[in-house]
Amino acid sequence: MKANNIFTALGGVEDRYIEEAAVAARSPASPAPRWMIYARRLVPMAACLVILAASALILIHRTANNGGGAPDTGEMIAGDRKEIAANVGRVSTDVPPQQAPEPANPEPGGSVKYDNEAVDHGYAAAGNASPELEFEIVQAMPGDAAMSIEALTLDAARAIPTLGAYIPQSIPNGFIFESAHRADNVLSVHWSHSYDYIELHISDLTVTQSREHMLPDAIQSGELSLELITARTYTSTESGVDAGKWMARFSVLYGNVLVEVSSKGVSPEALLDMLEFDIPG
Amino acid sequence: MDDSEIIELYWARSETALRETERKYAKQCHSVAYNILKNREDAEECVNDTLERAWNAIPPARPEKLAAFLLKITRNLSLDRYDAAHAQKRGSGSVAAAIDELAECLPDASANPDAILEGSDITAALNAFLSTLSPETRRVFMRRYWFADSINDIAQGYGLAEAKVKSILFRARKKLKSDLDKEGIIV
Numbered sequence: 001m002k003a004n005n006i007f008t009a010l011g012g013v014e015d016r017y018i019e020e021a022a023v024a025a026r027s028p029a030s031p032a033p034r035w036m037i038y039a040r041r042l043v044p045m046a047a048c049l050v051i052l053a054a055s056a057l058i059l060i061h062r063t064a065n066n067g068g069g070a071p072d073t074g075e076m077i078a079g080d081r082k083e084i085a086a087n088v089g090r091v092s093t094d095v096p097p098q099q100a101p102e103p104a105n106p107e108p109g110g111s112v113k114y115d116n117e118a119v120d121h122g123y124a125a126a127g128n129a130s131p132e133l134e135f136e137i138v139q140a141m142p143g144d145a146a147m148s149i150e151a152l153t154l155d156a157a158r159a160i161p162t163l164g165a166y167i168p169q170s171i172p173n174g175f176i177f178e179s180a181h182r183a184d185n186v187l188s189v190h191w192s193h194s195y196d197y198i199e200l201h202i203s204d205l206t207v208t209q210s211r212e213h214m215l216p217d218a219i220q221s222g223e224l225s226l227e228l229i230t231a232r233t234y235t236s237t238e239s240g241v242d243a244g245k246w247m248a249r250f251s252v253l254y255g256n257v258l259v260e261v262s263s264k265g266v267s268p269e270a271l272l273d274m275l276e277f278d279i280p281g
Numbered sequence: 282m283d284d285s286e287i288i289e290l291y292w293a294r295s296e297t298a299l300r301e302t303e304r305k306y307a308k309q310c311h312s313v314a315y316n317i318l319k320n321r322e323d324a325e326e327c328v329n330d331t332l333e334r335a336w337n338a339i340p341p342a343r344p345e346k347l348a349a350f351l352l353k354i355t356r357n358l359s360l361d362r363y364d365a366a367h368a369q370k371r372g373s374g375s376v377a378a379a380i381d382e383l384a385e386c387l388p389d390a391s392a393n394p395d396a397i398l399e400g401s402d403i404t405a406a407l408n409a410f411l412s413t414l415s416p417e418t419r420r421v422f423m424r425r426y427w428f429a430d431s432i433n434d435i436a437q438g439y440g441l442a443e444a445k446v447k448s449i450l451f452r453a454r455k456k457l458k459s460d461l462d463k464e465g466i467i468v
Contacts, residue, residue, distance in 0.1 A: 015349030
C-alpha cells in the first residue's frame with residue numbers, strides 16, 4: 001500500500017522535526033486537568049458578567065442622579081443620521097440653580113454640538129425645577145470617520161459600491177434580515193432564525209488593511225467546495241439550545257474582497273449554496 | 282537531568298542511564314507505541330525494547346537529540362510489531378485513518394510511470410517539505426503522521442479546535458502532494 005510508504009518514510013525525517021513536535025505538545029496521555037478545561041470556559045463568562053454588572057451599576061447610578069430622566073442609551077449610540085434642531089438638553093442636579101450658560105445653537109445645516117459644560121457642571125436651565133436630558137446624539141462629529149457607524153437597510157447595504165455586491169442573494173430558509181451597518185470600511189450584515197445566525201463582514205482589501213491577518217486561512221472563491229467548508233465547521237458540544245448545532249467561522253476571498261463568515265445552525269451545504277455566486281460586472 | 286548527562290551515563294555503562302531515560306521519555310514513547318498498537322501491554326513491551334536497544338546502541342552512538350533517537354526506535358519497533366501481527370493491512374483506529382489521509386498525497390503516477398525511488402529519496406523529499414511549513418503546521422502534521430495521534434488528541438494538546446486541526450492537515454496534505462508532483466516522485 002503506497003500511502004504506507006509515506007507513513008514509513010516519515011520515520012526517517014530529521015530529528016529536529018521530531019523533537020519540535022515532541023516538546024511542543026502536551027502528551028495525549030496526560031490531557032489538561034479537568035479544572036483547567038472548566039476554567040477556560042468559566043473565566044470569559046465571569047468576565048462578561050462582571051462587565052455587565054458594572055455597566056448596570058453605572059446606569060443605575062446615573063439614573064438615580066438624573067432623577068429618572070436619564071436618556072435612553074439606545075438613542076445616544078451613533079446610528080441613523082438626523083439633524084437636531086433643538087437646544088442642548090438640561091440636566092437635573094443637586095447643585096443649587098445657577099445661571100445657565102447660553103444654549104448651544106445648531107450649526108447651520110448641521111447637528112447640534114454637545115455642550116460639555118452644561119452636563120459636567122450641572123447647570124440647570126433658569127426656571128426649570130426638574131429638567132430632563134432631552135437631546136439625542138445620533139451622529140459623530142463631522143469628519144470623524146473612525147467613529148462613524150452607519151445603520152443600513154438590506155437594500156441600502158446592497159447598494160453600497162463594491163461591498164454590497166458580495167451580500168449573497170440566496171440565504172438559507174427561515175433566516176430573516178436583522179441588521180446591517182458599515183463601519184471603518186467594513187460592511188456587516190446579520191441574519192437570524194431563532195437562536196441561529198449568519199454574520200458576514202465584507203471588506204475591500206484595497207481600501208482597508210485591518211483584515212489582512214485573515215488572508216492566510218481564507219478560501220479562494222474559485223476553490224470553494226463542500227470539503228473545504230466542512231473542514232471549517234464543527235458541531236457544538238455545548239448543552240442546551242446549541243447542542244449539536246453546526247458552527248462555522250471562516251473567510252472567502254473574492255479577488256480583493258474578503259467575506260468573513262460566522263454562523264450557527266447552518267449546514268456546510270447551505271453555506272456553500274449561499275457563498276457560490278457570480279459577482280455582477 | 283539533561284540529555285548530555287544521560288548519554289554520558291550510557292557511555293559509562295551506568296544503569297542509572299536507563300532509569301533516567303525511563304523517567305524522562307517512557308511516557309512519550311508509550312504514547313507513540315500505543316497510538317500504533319492500541320494495546321497497553323504491547324506498548325509497554327515496545328518501550329522496554331526501546332530501552333534495551335538504546336542501551337545496546339549507546340555507545341558507540343552519541344545521539345545529538347536523545348528524544349528523537351528514542352522515539353524513532355519506538356516507532357519502528359511498534360510498526361514492526363504491528364506488521365507482524367497484521368500481515369495484510371496496517372493500522373486500525375488513528376493509524377489507519379492517518380494512512381488513508383496520506384493516500385491523498387500520492388502524486389499522479391502518470392507523471393513519471395517509470396520512476397522508482399528508494400525510501401531514502403522519499404524521506405529526503407519529506408524533509409524538504411517539512412522545512413517549508415510553518416512551525417504550527419509542521420507540529421500538527423508530525424503529531425498526526427509521525428506520532429499517529431488522533432485529531433482530538435492533537436486539538437487538546439495544542440489548544441486548537443478540531444476543525445482547525447483538520448483544516449491545517451488538509452492544507453498540508455495538499456501541499457505535500459504538490460511538492461511530490463513537482464519533484465516527480467513516485468511512491
